[in-house]
Amino acid sequence: MRHLKQLLIILSISFAGEILSQYIPLGIPASIYGMVIMFTLLYAGSLKLENVKEVGDFLVGIMGIMFVPATVGIIDCWDVFSKSIWLYLIVIVVTTIVVMVVSGLVTQAIGRIEKRRGEGRDEA
Amino acid sequence: MKLEFLANSIYWAIVISLASYVFGDVLKRKFKIAVMNPILISVALTSVFLLATGSDYSQYKANSSLLSWLLTPATICLAIPLYEQLSVLKKNGLAIIVGIASGVLTSFLCILALALLFSLGHSEYVTLLPKSITTAIGIGLSEQNGGHVSITAVVIIMSGIVGNVASPFVLKILKITDPVAKGVAIGTSSHAIGTAKALEMGKVEGAVSSLCIVVAGIMTVIKVLLVRTII
Numbered sequence: 325m326r327h328l329k330q331l332l333i334i335l336s337i338s339f340a341g342e343i344l345s346q347y348i349p350l351g352i353p354a355s356i357y358g359m360v361i362m363f364t365l366l367y368a369g370s371l372k373l374e375n376v377k378e379v380g381d382f383l384v385g386i387m388g389i390m391f392v393p394a395t396v397g398i399i400d401c402w403d404v405f406s407k408s409i410w411l412y413l414i415v416i417v418v419t420t421i422v423v424m425v426v427s428g429l430v431t432q433a434i435g436r437i438e439k440r441r442g443e444g445r446d447e448a
Numbered sequence: 449m450k451l452e453f454l455a456n457s458i459y460w461a462i463v464i465s466l467a468s469y470v471f472g473d474v475l476k477r478k479f480k481i482a483v484m485n486p487i488l489i490s491v492a493l494t495s496v497f498l499l500a501t502g503s504d505y506s507q508y509k510a511n512s513s514l515l516s517w518l519l520t521p522a523t524i525c526l527a528i529p530l531y532e533q534l535s536v537l538k539k540n541g542l543a544i545i546v547g548i549a550s551g552v553l554t555s556f557l558c559i560l561a562l563a564l565l566f567s568l569g570h571s572e573y574v575t576l577l578p579k580s581i582t583t584a585i586g587i588g589l590s591e592q593n594g595g596h597v598s599i600t601a602v603v604i605i606m607s608g609i610v611g612n613v614a615s616p617f618v619l620k621i622l623k624i625t626d627p628v629a630k631g632v633a634i635g636t637s638s639h640a641i642g643t644a645k646a647l648e649m650g651k652v653e654g655a656v657s658s659l660c661i662v663v664a665g666i667m668t669v670i671k672v673l674l675v676r677t678i679i
Contacts, residue, residue, distance in 0.1 A: 338521045352669060353585055356662055358524035366531040373531065380525035383518060388487045388644050390519040392465045393512040394583065395491045395605040399498060400505045401598040411566055415576055416603060419558045420610045420637050421618055423580055427551030428624040428633025434543035435626055 330379035333371070337362050454503055461511030468493035485613050487605075487641060523582070523640060526658035529647070533655030540628045540656075547629065548660055551636035552667045555580045575600050578668060579607045582639040585665040589672055604639070611638020612645045631656025636664045 341358030348357075365371035398405060405412065454460050472489030498508055530537070537544065556577075563573045575595035578586030583604045590600035615634050624630055627650055634642040635657030643661060647654035 355523035362527035383522035424637035426554040427636040430550040431547030431632040432629035
């Protein structure tokens with residue numbers, strides 16, 4: 325019963341997110357609204373972590389498999405895709421890695437500056 | 449060879465997806481090479497299986513819809529690691545936000561530069577534009593702006609897989625060792641699929657990466673709205 329209750333809470337939040345995404349025309353999907361709702365409820369203390377934890381961790385743990393059906397859809401648009409496959413591959417690989425490098429280095433640099441400042445304050 | 453019994457089965461689609469995924473996971477553990485990625489292997493084997501048996505994608509899609517259906521609840525549950533690591537997020541708030549913003553801007557400029565270099569048309573450009581953000585938002589953006597939606601989905605997922613596969617090397621080579629910075633790098637460049645790898649690296653990496661899915665997604669929506677109003 326415990327797991328069923330957890331599932332019920334998670335699905336209810338999904339449902340709430342779905343309603344929001346239908347009524348707010350910003351193109352933000354149900355999952356993002358739902359994530360904000362769940363976080364807010366946990367933060368406010370109205371939802372206890374142990375009431376979603378096990379089923380939630382299970383779902384997060386098996387997330388990879390959930391992307392498979394949509395990706396296999398490549399066999400349906402293969403004609404269009406394969407025409408410029410190299411172009412797409414170059415854009416995908418280059419952009420993903422450049423974004424990873426820039427955002428990672430920027431975050432690390434700012435983190436270090438802040439840390440140094442924090443230490444400076446401690447000494448003063 | 450067309451297999452008649454597949455047409456009458458409601459289980460084969462999930463069985464083949466799961467079996468190839470588990471097989472991919474076994475290969476990953478055995479060889480410890482990043483290319484041995486369960487998602488990648490599952491997609492490849494399932495596609496080959498569909499083509500070899502002459503099955504329709506539409507039928508596979510209908511029968512495997514449970515897996516896609518779970519994606520929204522699972523994404524919502526990323527709020528759990530987020531909440532558990534709240535103190536780390538608060539302490540590094542500025543670095544995380546600026547890091548994500550720099551990544552979103554870089555993604556924009558990088559795709560624009562490559563589009564100009566390869567002289568892509570508008571529809572190809574908007575098809576590629578949402579590639580680093582989560583599938584659900586990205587598909588909406590592509591659709592609203594006249595992109596090719598199914599290709600956007602594939603491009604987004606492939607970006608996720610590239611991030612998932614390449615992140616350990618890239619982060620190591622560039623000496624990005626801070627867990628918060630690793631999380632931002634992975635989440636901003638490769639959304640939920642990358643986040644799966646970030647969660648393997650550690651709790652902080654996973655939580656930061658989960659946060660990036662939301663923030664980078666919303667920043668991209670705002671940026672596209674801005675660009676559209678200006679142009």
